Every structure is written in C-alpha cells, then in structure tokens.
Amino acid sequence: MTQPSSAKPPASPDGPPAVGSALQALRQSQQLSLDDLSRRAGVSKSMLSQIERNLANPTVAVLWRLANALGVSLTDFLANGAATPPAPAIAVVQPHAIPALKSPDTRCELRILGPIDLAGRFEWYELTIQAGGVLASEPHETGTQEHLSVLSGSMTVRAGSEEKKLRHGETARYGADVAHAIGNPGKTAATALLVVVHPA
Template identity: 60%
Template sequence: MASSGNRRAAASAPAATPSTAPATPPRVGEQIQRLRNERKMTLDGLSRAAGVSKSMLSEIERDKANPTIAVAWRLTNALGVSLDQLFTASKAPEAISVAGPHDIPTLDGHDAKYQLRVWGPIELAGRFEWYELTLQAGGALVSNAHEPGTREHLTVLQGAMEIEADGATKRLKSADTARYVADVPHAIRNVGKGEAKALLVVIHG
C-alpha cells in the first residue's frame, strides 16, 4: 500500500502530455510529377529544360530523393511555377483567385517592337492561350507554324493591324476580329502610325 507521502507526490506530479507528431512533409515529387503531366512534358523534356539529370528527376518524382533548393528552383522555373506554388500545389483551388498586374508574365520583343502580356493561366499553356498584344508603329509579331489544327483569333482593340497567313493578307481596324490558320507561318503587323493593341487567342490543335 502506498504511503501518504507517496500519494501526495503522485497527486502533485504534472500530467504527461502526449508527444506531438511531426508534421508530414509535402510530397514534392508527386507535385512535380503532377505539374509535369498537366503541361504534357515528358521526363526527358523537363530534365533538359531544368538542367537536372533524368535519373535524379525520376528519383525525386518517386519521392526517393529530396531536391535541394537550387534543384527545386530549376524545376519550378522550367514548369513555370514559383517555389511556394510547388509546396501548396496540393491544396484545394480557391473559389476565386486574383492575379495582380505584377503577376502577369510579359514577353518583350524590343527589336520587333511588340509586347505580349500572358493573360491565360500556365496550366492551359499549349492548349488554350490568350494574350494582350501591343505593337508599336512598324512593329510585328512573326510566328512559325504551330501544331497542326491550331487557329488564332485576333480582335483589334486600338489602331490598325494586318494579318498574314497561308498566303493571304487582311487588314483590320479597331473592333474587327480575324480568325485564321496558325499551323503555317503567320504574322501580325501594325500598319498604323500609332500604337496598336489587340486580344490574341490561340487554340492549339
């Protein structure tokens, strides 16, 4: 039978607190593989684009190896996402997500006097894309043939533009829309004296 002193000691002892299990680390490999598949990139393609060996990438995707920050940065850069997106990619999408002006990628062709603002989300790249195209006076966006069946739709918002595709040429004024084949070399030119703007939609074949 325990003595009264022992009973008092037992009563005053602090209750044991259950140990907290460590947080489960994000499955980075699964996220990279998912992002790669969404972009229809092969293991070889991502390996070349990121400068990471195919064997290392395979190990990472199977969660057999953890990438260093430098390797993770190269992979996310090749996939078109930020590092924080890599670690939050498994969260449920927001009902409404808002991208500010600084979140919109911009492609500048200084010599050709054009600017493309990429309004479409990266996960639709290669399937359905839309851009805001700005051409300075004398500027042009000249493109090689896209995949078979690809078409472009261009609506002039300001100024005057000329479309050239498959041997045909059409001139457009503000509020005109041109729909044309883009699986052949094609070009969009500013034929006015001032800046011209347009909405460009690309639907890949």
C-alpha cells in the same frame, strides 16, 4: 507561344520554412492585394513579393505581423500550407504578376493572360504592337487556329499568302499552321486580344 517554366527554390530542410505559398493562398483567400496586406501588416510590398516567391526568409517579427494581419496563428502560418484554406472561388492575378514576352526589337509585347497549365492547348494574350512593328511566327502544329480581336488602333494579319487589315473592334480567325504575321501599319501603338487554340 509558350513561356519557359520556372521552379521555385525548395525550402532547405535545415533552414526556415518557405512560407511563400501559404502567404499567397491566405492573402488571396481574403481578397487582399499586396498593397492591402502591406498597409495592414506594416511590411513593405517588395518584401511581401519576395516572401511569396520564396526569395526571402522573413524574420519571426515579420511573420508575427503577417499572421496577425491575416488573422491566423503563427503556428498555422509556419505549417507552410498545412492549415492553408481551400483555394478561393475567384483567384485574382495582379497586373505585376502577369508574365510578358517581347520581340527582339521590343516593338511587340505579349502579356500571357492564360495559365501556364493550359499552354499548348488553349492560350490567350494581350498583344501590343508599336507603330511599324511586326510579330512574325513560324507555322504551329497542324490544325492550330488563332483569333485576333483588335482593341485599339489597327493591325494587319498575314496567314500564308493572304493578308487582311483589321480596324478597331474587328476580329480575324485564321489557320496558324502556316507562316503568319501580325503587324501595325499605323502611326500609334495598337492592342489586341490574341487567342491560340491548338488541336485536341
């Protein structure tokens, strides 16, 4: 259960600097949300999001407002990370920035809570299954374990030929190196925390 990687477009050597990473680092080091910075700088939240993802090159006027709002000089800001402060001790990921995967029938959604650099070793997800939905998986590599903790509603877990029903608050631990499936037999949506531990 891994997500495809997506690379940011590189900054053109002849064009304006891509300040997205510097902006994001400065904003997070000051524990500002996109909404906070938007209000402080007078720049729309959608524009801020595009700048941080290097999808938009801001005008000098926008850069000046952002630099003032963050308390840094325009020169440092344009250095594209050269004067970026160290990563914050606590990095907060906003809800809109958490990637999600949906099953083909859209009844199952996995919000990828773990960082991409841990994929293939240790992964965790917020799993939501609509009534009647089933998330079926082929066997993972030998030794892979899954841990499913139901947060709301009820779910069924099938691993190989065995199946168990879980109620709110219960956790199932099972081998995921066989065909396995998680379903929602109830009449309302169910949510769970799904942890996948791959062999070392």
